[in-house]
Amino acid sequence: MKLPQSAFIREVGPRDGLQNEKQFVSTEKKLEWINLLVESGLSYIEVSSFVRPDWIPQLSDSVDLFTRLKKKDGVTYAALVPNKRGLMSAFEVDADEINFFVSASETHNLKNKNASTEHSMSDIRSMITECKNNKKTTRAYISTVFGCPYEGAVDQMKVINLANQLLDCGVDEISLGDTIGIANPLQVNQFLENLVKEVPVNRIAMHFHDTYGRAIANLYTSLLFGIEKFDSSNGGLGGCPYAPGASGNVATEDVVSLLHNLGITTNVDEKKLHQATSYISEQMNLKPVSKLFSVWNGSKESI
Template sequence: MTLPTHVKLVEVGPRDGLQNEKETIPVEVKIELVDRLTDAGFVNIEAASFVSPKWVPQMATSAEVMDRIRRKPGVDYSALTPNMKGFEAALAAQADEVVIFGAASEAFSQRNINCSIAESIERFRDVAQAAKQNGVRLRGSISCSFGCPYQGEVAPDAVADVVRRLRDLGCDEIDIADTIGVATPAKIHAVYETVAKDYPLAQLSGHFHDTYGQALVNIYAALQAGVSIFHSSVAGLGGCPYAKGATGNVATEDVVYMLNGLGIHTGIDLDKVVDAGEFISRHLGRKAASRAGNAIAAKRAG
């Protein structure tokens, strides 16, 4: 089975990774983290979220972060935009890409935002149109694509339905996310085989959580299925609020180490990612949740 020769890694640590941290993180730390990740070679960094500070206080400094980071040509700095107010803030902050989102689980959609999947996607129509009118890249993200904390199993056809809805809004890329980290390789193959009938495989990404220790093997399964875009979080930042004790996002260091071993080109400097992971972990006062990162750091310390 032929694996992709190149993979695009989307670094989500500065947004998805930090948003649930209880202690307020100084804006200077967030800026330095993004700058370190830029220097490490990422071409897409999720740097901000323009949501109500009442709901996600950690992201209240997003405009300042976007204003002060050292931007590198060719790098897309993304922002989560839940509504038109968020989109307008992202546009003012010169976001290169905006992210809209839905769920593949009706139960999840009803429990979290009190509306159906169809209604939730329809709410993004104005954001999608505005993104297109302003030449801003549009990415869609589908949570609970492999399982839901409320309804359990999620059928591949349910994921495909949301893919079609996001495709019709004009999304340039669509994330298939394992929000609670329950997927295994067989489910990975089943979902991608189904959704690729409605949307180009080259524009589908994998966003896998490591709750059950399956993220790396799931990435490998997705590579086998032809997926070549993956999300990861430096130092394994970010828990999952729906699964107690969940480790959340797969660690970027572990993903890059594996891809390097497979001879797959990412353009990412692993040593610089380890440095970035050590930097943010020192600030948070805890060890990084990255096995490869911690092993490399220990080897350096000798």
């Protein structure tokens, strides 16, 4: 087992982070935050989602937000869509990449999408085809991979089966989500041992939440399997509104710090990233979850 030389962050703060915070952050502030994230070197931003505005009012400005983005070359500005109506909106605003989601747990999928997993997969298949026709790259989230707040344990073979189905219909990347942060490194290890036999590692991203403080441990375990792509949220913002008790995506700053400490390159400038963390924290009057933040702000000596 050998660590990769470089790794790639999918910054999901503006979408996955904000959707579970109560406050509405103005479009102007979102634009400023996204610019700071891009300036730090992040090359993938999940900007927003095209869900029903009454479901997730925090992201109700997604059309306006995408329209006003000043895109930087080499950066992917992605949109999450739940259905064809959302897909049409994402096409209209010319999102660079379209992201879909399905849950490995039937109950979670039902609560999240009001449909069976099979029905959701059928919709996603058809939408991926439309994306290909429109020359858009695609990404699919499989959520509750390591446990469901309603059903408990999740069958790992069902996850691998869903991943294979998604790859068969041509999705570019699959993000495997520990939606409630319940995974432990032993479980991640056992799961990935099976997964890598069936699925090409370079099409997989891991999406960890830090509810139980295990996200970095799980992420490190994934690195040992050659996985190079990770979702994270600046400031550790977010969670999942349909997963009770879920708290916070792993913080981008903790992920970048780990990767650099391991000698893995990311193209992210930690000091510039800290400016983005400071900005969104101040705007939302929240304390960033990463303890690193207090090191940056409080320490007179570099460590």
